[in-house]
Amino acid sequence: MAVNEAERRAMTRALELATLGPRGVNPQVGAVILSPGGEIIAEGWHRGAGTPHAEVDALSKLAPGAARGATAVVTLEPCNHTGRTGPCAVALIEAGVSRVVYALDDPGEVSGGGGDRLRSAGVSVESGEQADAAHEIIDGWLTAQRLGRPHVTVKWAQSLDGRAAASDGTSQWITGPEARADVHRRRAEADAIAVGTGTLLSDDPSLTARDGDALFDRQPIPVVIGSRATPDDAAIRRHPRAPLFYDTHDLRTVLADLHSRGVHTVFVEGGPTLASAFIAAGLVDRVLSYIAPVLLGGDRLALTDIGVATIDAARRLTVEAWVPLGADLLAIAHPTLAAEDPESITAPPVLTTEEGAA
Template identity: 45%
Template structure:
């Protein structure tokens, strides 16, 4: 199963709006004879690739799959039936399918006399598939907030300079995160200060994400902005009450969507923005905006994962990584559970997810 989880990660950035899945097939003696992963949306599922590699050796064997085999016919046939037809005797899967349209594969397999087990390495498999699982369970994209800061939590110096706080190795790693995401999102402050490009560079074969700018007043994205260069699709979200002429000047280089303003404070309504992206098949968002936008997402309860790149440096002044998130007392702090700590060049990359109530205690 650990091999199947590793295989599933190969599909990150290529399968949306479908899940990433890995599969390993063992023969009747327990020897690995086939493996595969879901490589692209609309293509064969992981089980089909693994069964094809195994051939007749699959009969009487075991299939280990990171997600419950699907039970419906979409652009491909049901994997549960394919496993039965191949003569698989036992199926072990990590995570139950929460999608009501595709669920039921385990029951179909059991009804056909296949031995079925669930839950092996469920946490590891779910972590790789977090974007898709969030989108199914919550009906919105999974949001990963990425930031880079010094050890004292500053994202820029007092004079506004920020290039480069972290190393070239960390910046290259961010492009990997972009390549695994359906959309990259910044706010008007970042658009004005940095004129970011937001496209993926240095990742061979990467599918370019949708570049998104939350430009509430339709004034931050200038006609010659790098985000409008055509290297990747771009969406600019503006308030629904801004003058038409402001929004129209961007319409020939980007999709412009009008959204309601936030009920409290500045900016756009976060839920409406995520709903608009979800409607465009976006299932994962890399939030690269500054402190204000990150604070708005945190206040809205819309941060599912945090990846911080910490440089071994101190500034003492300058902006913090996170602005007002509606938290006024330590008891209301958004507690996180660290899932990974990795050295990236001279920097440290920390990944964390919101803690459950039990973990908070």
């Protein structure tokens, strides 16, 4: 049975509801309950660990028996396990829901399988509706579930000829105000923002997410990677969140520790050495390249060694979108080969103490 127009509209609404939930250990999920006639009779979303899941939250707003014959539209497959709360698949079955439409399959070995459980109880189930939009909301959580590490976005700004700075090292500002505002919005969406010690020492970034002159309510945790000491008066020490310092060049160890702290998304802000190390290690899930219509020349490249010695070893990307931002252009891309594919992973370049992890 194909998804109908009322169910499509309900999924759009469920996706809006999902974004109301907090980012964290659990995914952001929204749910809408439709009457047999296609009218919305209840809505819900997940408000955080230990609270009712979106489906149960929506059902709780209905009188007993009111969901019989209804359709539940959910952004993630109803769970099939008992944790702090019971299985949502069972809650829907017991409520008498006759149909479930969801966007994404639950990748968890324990929590997945809710769709099959619903089908075995005679419930009509459709999956995949607006899956791309749902994936965009919880891509960090999905990566953490699939790979056991945070979702990593590497960002850089460059001139049209691929330079990150002029020959004297100055780089503010290559891009215009629209591009910089976009960067800050994306910072605010991340759980953590990472910088190398070389960039920290040369630029003294605050790593805050700003909305004009004000700070966004949500701020990423600042992360510093590299072996050189951070000065006591560094701007990062005045960040609203306590910084994390990693005196290591082992990026997998850093990501493992961040994952253990509940970090699902990392925004790698700079500089070229750190960005290149993440790419060379096969630890990048998304690339954001802000391209300005200026020419700088020189040797201050946006990327350094990424382990490519021949054209056959090129790290190919699939462009998701080209986004005009004022005079600049943003390329949003992801590796054509999945990050977990061993053929796409090579050893990262050694970061010397002189270079730092910048």
